[in-house]
Amino acid sequence: MATKLDQLTVDTIRSLTVDAVQNAHHGHMGMPLGTAPMGYALWRYYLKQNPHDTHWFDRDRFVLSAGHGSMLLYSLMHMSDFPLSIEDIKKFRQLHSLTPGHPEIHKTAGVDVSTGPLGQGFAMAVGLAIAEAHLADRFNRPGFPIIDHYTYVVSGDGDFEEGVTQETASIAGNLGLHKLIVLWDANHVTSDGPLTVSNQEDELAKFAAMGWYTLEVKDGNNIDEIRLAIEAAKRSSSRPTLIKVNTVIGFGSTMAGTSDIHSDPVSESEAAHMRQSFGFADKPAFYVPDEVKKGFAPMIEHGEATELAWQQMWDKYRAAYPQDASVLNRIIDEKLPLPDIADLEIHGDMPTRGASGKILNSIYPEYSVLVGGSADLGTSNKTTITDEFFMSQHRYAGPNIYFGVREFGMAAIANGITLHGGLRGYTGTFLVFSDYMRSAIRQAAIMHTPTIFVFTHDSLHVGQDGPTHQPVEHLMSLRAMPNITVFRPADSTETKAAWDIAVKSTDRPVAIILNRQPVPELADSDMDKAERGAYVLSDAPNGHHPEGIIIATGSEVSIAVEAQKQLNADGQNVRVVSMPSWELFEQQDKAYQETVLPASVSRRMSIELGATLGWQQYVGMNGVRMGWDQFGESAPAADIIKEIDFTADRAVRMYRAAYVESSVVQ
Template sequence: MNNNAINAIRFLGVDAINKANSGHPGIVLGAAPMLHVLYTKHLNINPKDDKWINRDRFILSAGHGSALLYAINHLSGFKVSIEDLKNFRQIGNTPGHPEYGHTHGIETTSGPLGQGISNAVGMALAETHLAAKFNKPELSIFDHYTYVLCGDGDLQEGVTMESMSLAGHLGLSKLIVLYDSNDIQLDGKTSLAYSDNAKKKFEAMGWQHLLVTDGEDLESIDKAIKKAKKETDKPTIIEVKTIIGRGTSIEGTSKVHGAPIGLEEAKKLREKLQYKNEPFEVDQEVYDFYKKNVLNRGKRVQSKWNKELALYKEQYHNEYEQLMNYYSQPEVDLSLLPTYEKGSKEATRNVSGKVIESLSKTYTNLIGGSADLTASTKAKGADGDFTKENRLGRNINFGVREHAMASIANGMVLHGGLKVFVGGFFVFSDYMKPAIRLASIMQIPVTYVFTHDTVAVGEDGPTHEPIEQLVMLRSIPNLVVLRPADANETKMAWKIAMESKDHPTAIILTRQSVPNLETSTYEGVNKGGYIISKEEQKLDGILLASGSEVSLALKAKEILKQKNIDIRVVSMPSIELFEKQEKAYKDSILPKEVKILAVEMASPLSWYKYTQHVYGINTFGVSAPLEKVLEHFGYTPQDLADGFIKL
């Protein structure tokens, strides 16, 4: 029976790839046995309830092998039909790489190699924290594993090493990685570019390394997974030696990695494996076997868990209510956050840190940390550090691992139950961009706290002074970028981020102190842009700004007033939110045929949709004290007023 089921998986994948004339058959043929063992013997899932919070998670980090995942999910009872498999890599339900929220049973969008395994680290971290928070000696609400299938390519990516290093350091023992070790990548043998000793490397990073020498040996694969599940101090990587494209005339070569094998080769393979079924034809006994060993087994496990949850509700009612709140959407009451007097001055990074402290008291599922920059970003979680010894800590020391930090945050949010933030210097968003992009694709509410937002960083110089980063983030679809002007706008930015359901949020903050403005409004920030200072009689023009430049614009307005020039100042903390407003509102804020000067200490490219006049920076920064830097670039009230007059 096992052999027939494995061949069904193989040929559903191969036939889908052949029909699409696109895909990666090598991993389908080589890795099908290990996934078959995982699904039918270990993976606790219920395809009829894919949101069950205590399900095991399976991540196909080698996302190019999506045909393999779609095939086995079809057999398991997820909403992936034979017609979907026939429509592989077309517009529809089975895209070329797995997409979260698009195809039933997909836990993450694992496109670029290394992202899936890094997401899995986040999922395992979330499970460990929530288990410590809610489990009782006699009742386990969170008690599941996170499994990954990765390949040689995943383990060459830098983000993978960052994530696995942290997972080993934290001892995330319920993370189990199946490593499809076939020594082949797209350009040829892995030996062309890679000669690491996997066992020594991963053991040095605090992982248990297990080796299965034959990827067709189901019993050995099963024993290795059982041994991994018994390990309670460290994560496990199971290296399974396989043959890419096994059974074909081009097995063991890169030729079978990323191109269909073709109809003739598929016919020969059927004969070799004595598989008599036509393309997309599966024996009923295979469906029955998967129903018994995946679907029905999963239902039994969930039914037992449901009974435990009912007991938990009865015996620990307060904790149960808190658990339910973790999975509900918060509505942030601004009155719970710190208040600031008009005219007082504070760096918005400091305000953000105090807001996080306040939010953490009410929302005990708020968790996060910074990439070794907590003292600077103020993005620090509550209840101490999350460590092997303190699983309840809500501050995660990510270390100098920006890329992994963002990817791990994605996994934590995908796991469910947690509100997650991460912090770093704004210029280092470059390192985080791939994971931010994927969060935006998946429409998940991660919050990014970026500080040191402009050339006003000063002495650190061009490498640490962001110029093009605002344009970069604003160009990512579905990412909301908020650059608050003062303390009140910062509080409002956090409210927007916390209440997000379907988009990540980047909050861009100052290092230097800025004055707190009396006219900041939540309604205005929520709409992305608003009039923070109206013209007095006639509208001679508009100064349009974000962040610290808003207070600069207000000072320039006073200079222009002395010259009888009546100016409106518009604060636009979020272009994305402003663009979502109705045309009438946008026109009321930025009327047509009015002279507008946009002001931002960054690349001017964000602002040309509103005006041809932009006071921006088209060079990199300089190293000097703050005031000298601002003078160098002409960001003084007088310079700005003069610039407006010259329009």
């Protein structure tokens, strides 16, 4: 039975929320006011966490998918003795504080996932649950459940309107992820008004159809009813669980149950009314009763004792299964030896997507933390680990996932897999469909999460599938994003560099951009040099200082080399620079950049079969940019290339027209 202390704690969460939002003059108080009972019931009685060791590997993961309600999380963290002080609560939504407007994983110890864009927290939680199931299936042994934790989610009505939630819920149901439990804050209100104006679906029926176990709590203020639902969910052994908890947004406010209390501070009289509703009228702002903190002592003690018991089990596991324990220990510590990609015998004329597939399959046996796949294009993207099986609700140990045609969900799940710790999520699809994934890619960049995104079919060479499948602006769009490495290799050697960069990345996602058509293995391509982002692939002949530079990426590097031959034959002394990654080149020191692109050489040209916007930074405002700034057409690729004359001969003409013939006229 719920106690007076339970209710006092719930009211403290609500009072802290009002104080923090009023103090910040900004924020969302409606959701935390309504969800305080469910958040408290989960954290106090079920969440397996040690607040004094926020990185314990077998802890339960908690995701506040409705990230705008962050004060629910911060209040719970403070009261349960996570490293978040009342002074931190007072700095809610202030510059450099540990309590930003939406939870951020690298700012606040104990935050497992950065959330805010609705639906993505839910989706990443599916990835967290997949990671747990995968590691448990690989490493648990009879009597040794060394990986055994739940993923809990608090989602709101808005989350369920986002398509990415539906995509990933379907995958979770198909995989039977029974350690995924979602508490749905069903307050029936969105920012603009009642939920019914935009959504009257039976979500419970929909989720049941997707293979979920569904429950409903009629009264979101009834802690006992909430606890019974969570306990029922934990007894499910074959399905994820959705618990619909009917709540009242802005509980305690005169605006409760309406969109008026969804966000923003309220008047001081309204705030005073709410404090009085919670029994805090005579208390100072940010007041937390001592008995509330003491009330979390059993949760803290349980977490510490559970971690200690886990450590003791780990010692016995290590003695009983030393080889498995050795691998798992390195996975947990993220110290699995990196694969030696440089020594792979992968070379010759082939599509870079083919080289990528060979590399992936070659490195997996020694780097078995890769988990992912493709959005129904595995055979085309070459992202299937061919000697391993696909995950199913009966076997999770396989590294391959059937994502189906769900690009956004795939990307978000891969982020969750990576965020879990120990594993590296990766994805595959056509470059043009990066548009579907963009918000999840951006979220990976914000979270400094090194998810690997493989994109194939990178230009008009897609051919007969036409303009809907031919990327034009996508490379530049990805390059515009902060904290991501975009790498477009020219041949199999540079593709090895791309994968080497990807597996070594620890603080940013990597997008590997690959072509469909065969490309020649370039005589002087160099993996080590490619990892610096740009390098001199072919210099001016006979030791001459270059008079001009052609910069190219991917399949267009071979065009640049052919153009160089013709220009050098005319005495132009042209250098070819392969630039697979702008971001990596920008990380090099100025001295190295000068050796590749000397400031004294103003005759510059870029060749890339895509948008030319942005190349001015390397070729100058008056430099020559050979690219494509229009949509394509449906035709055989060879016919398209002939139609637009994207050839070495055209490159030579453009270079000569800009730098040779114009100088003669002058």
